[in-house]
Amino acid sequence: MQGILKYGVTLGTLMLSASLFAQSTVTVYSQNTAPGDLFSNSGGTNQGYDFTRPNWRYNNVRGGGAVGIRTNYPRSGNGSVYFNTTSGTGKADIEYFVDPVSVVGNFAPNPSNPNSIMGTLGQLSHLSYEWYRDSNSTVTNYLHPVIRLGILRVNSDNSVNTGYLIFERAYNQGTVAVPTNQWIAEDIFASNYKLWATASLGFGDPNVDINNVLKTISGWLTAANSANATLYVVSVNAGVGSGWNGMFKGAVDNITFGFNGQYTTYNFEVVPEPASMLALGSGLASLMALRRRRKV
Numbered sequence: 001m002q003g004i005l006k007y008g009v010t011l012g013t014l015m016l017s018a019s020l021f022a023q024s025t026v027t028v029y030s031q032n033t034a035p036g037d038l039f040s041n042s043g044g045t046n047q048g049y050d051f052t053r054p055n056w057r058y059n060n061v062r063g064g065g066a067v068g069i070r071t072n073y074p075r076s077g078n079g080s081v082y083f084n085t086t087s088g089t090g091k092a093d094i095e096y097f098v099d100p101v102s103v104v105g106n107f108a109p110n111p112s113n114p115n116s117i118m119g120t121l122g123q124l125s126h127l128s129y130e131w132y133r134d135s136n137s138t139v140t141n142y143l144h145p146v147i148r149l150g151i152l153r154v155n156s157d158n159s160v161n162t163g164y165l166i167f168e169r170a171y172n173q174g175t176v177a178v179p180t181n182q183w184i185a186e187d188i189f190a191s192n193y194k195l196w197a198t199a200s201l202g203f204g205d206p207n208v209d210i211n212n213v214l215k216t217i218s219g220w221l222t223a224a225n226s227a228n229a230t231l232y233v234v235s236v237n238a239g240v241g242s243g244w245n246g247m248f249k250g251a252v253d254n255i256t257f258g259f260n261g262q263y264t265t266y267n268f269e270v271v272p273e274p275a276s277m278l279a280l281g282s283g284l285a286s287l288m289a290l291r292r293r294r295k296v
Contacts, residue, residue: 021125021126021261021262021263022261022262022263023258023263023264023265024263024264024265025264025265025266025267026264026265026266026267027077027266027267027268027269028053028056028069028266028267028268028269029053029069029268029269029270029271030051030068030069030070030079030268030269030270030271031051031052031053031271032270032271033270033271033272033273033274034071034078034270034273035070035071035072035270036068036069036070036071036079036082036270037051037058037068037069037070038066038067038068038070038082039051039058039061039066039067039068039092040061040064040065040066040067040092041061041062041063041064041065042063042064043062043063044062044063044089045062045104045105045106046059046060046061046062046091046105046106047061047062047105047106048060048061048095048102048105048106048107049061050100050102050107051068051069055096055097055098055100056094056095056096056266057094057095057097057100057107058092058093058094059093059094059095059106059107059237059239060091060092060093060095060106060237060239061091061092061093062089062090062091063085063087063088063089063090063091063241064085064086064087064089064090065083065084065085065086065090065091065092065240065241066082066083066084066085066092067081067082067083067084067092067093067094067239068081068082069081069082069268069269069270070082070270071270072249072251073132073134073250073251075130075132075183075251075253075254076253076254076267076269077267077269078269078270079253079268079269079270080132080251080252080253080268081094081238081251081252081253081268082249082250082251083145083239083240083241083248083249083250083251083252084247084248084249085139085240085241085244085247085248086247087245087246087247088243088244088245088246090241090242090244090248091239091240091241091242092239092240092241093148093237093238093239093240094237094238094239094252095107095150095235095236095237095238095239096235096236096237096255096257096266097109097110097116097150097234097235098110098113098115098116098117098118098234099113099115099116109150109152109234109235116234117152117232117233117234118232118233118234118235118236118259119232119233119259119260120230120231120232120233121149121151121165121217121220121221121224121231121232121233122221122231123259123260124149124217124233124257124258124259125189125258125259125260125261125262125263126189126256126257126258126263127147127149127187127188127189127236127256127257128185128186128187128188128189128190128254128255128256128257129147129185129186129238129252129253129254129255129256130183130184130185130186130252130253130254131144131145131183131184131186131238131250131251131252132145132181132182132183132184132250132251132252132253133145133178133179133180133181133248133249133250134180134181134248134249134250135180135181136247136249137180137246137247137248137249137250138246138247138248139244139245139246139247139248140175140244140245140246141177141178142169142170142174142175142176142177142178143168143170143178143240143244143248144168144169144178144184144250145238145239145240145250145251145252146166146167146168146238146239146240147166147167147186147188147236147237147238147252147255148164148165148166148167148236148237148238148239149164149165149166149195149233149235149236149237150162150164150233150234150235150236150237151163151164151165151197151201151231151232151233151234152231152232152233152234153201153202153224153229153230153231153232154229154230154232155227155228155229156228156229161200161201161202162200162201162234163197163198163199163200163201163202164197164198164201164237165195165196165197165201165217165220166195166196166197166198167186167188167193167194167195168196169186171194171196171210171214172191172193172194183253185254188217189217192216193216194214194215194216194219195214195215195216195217195220196210196213196214197213197214197215197220199213201213202227203223203227233259236255236257238252238255252268253267253268254266254267
């Protein structure tokens with residue numbers, strides 16, 4: 001009993017805590033074998049790419065930005081989501097939708113499907129990810145891959161606004177240089193981080209007064225309630241660029257999000273070479289044969 005009661009935690013409490021949350025891990029594979037995918041768009045209009053994996057899309061790519069699940073910066077396996085921009089016009093994202101549809105080559109939630117809504121912001125219970133900045137990057141030293149929530153704001157008169165709530169370290173820990181050449185884990189809920197809202201959400205213009213549109217998730221719920229509006233989550237997005245002058249190289253992995261205690265971690269990996277899959281199959285067959293011989 002002494003071990004069970006150590007630190008004031010009972011077995012019943014541990015069992016209850018475990019029952020409150022249900023976690024799963026999903027591996028999202030690249031479309032191509034090593035070194036993986038690389039989708040780029042030199043034009044000035046956002047473009048996306050369906051790499052034939054459910055829900056996830058390479059998205060909002062423009063100005064020479066590039067994105068793909070690749071082997072450049074492996075994490076939790078052989079890959080991660082790689083980003084590269086070469087100028088201030090470059091941008092590249094990866095984005096999750098329940099039911100993505102292409103709108104002039106870029107992806108958005110299906111407006112005809114109510115199930116495109118993942119949940120309300122108030123139901124969101126988990127949001128975290130890992131990011132990596134290569135030391136060869138020349139953009140301002142506090143910039144890193146960000147995580148965003150795609151938000152649908154429904155107002156009391158049934159009018160709507162759409163935009164993003166965005167996490168960046170600079171708006172939480174100041175404009176200090178971020179670590180390079182190492183993986184950094186960020187948990188938005190555990191750290192009670194603030195997210196800033198794009199002007200399109202209707203709460204204000206971050207270029208005019210960032211303090212008016214920089215709030216914790218609970219702060220955004222209070223702001224929406226005061227405006228008689230409801231905020232719905234319609235996508236989860238990670239990416240880089242848009243006004244980042246210079247070159248950036250980096251990655252994200254292990255994007256985790258969920259609602260009402262149910263959450264999933266998405267681990268991004270490069271699809272194995274066919275020969276590797278054959279070798280794996282042969283190895284499993286040999287193991288099964290060995291087990292059968294031992295039983296004889």
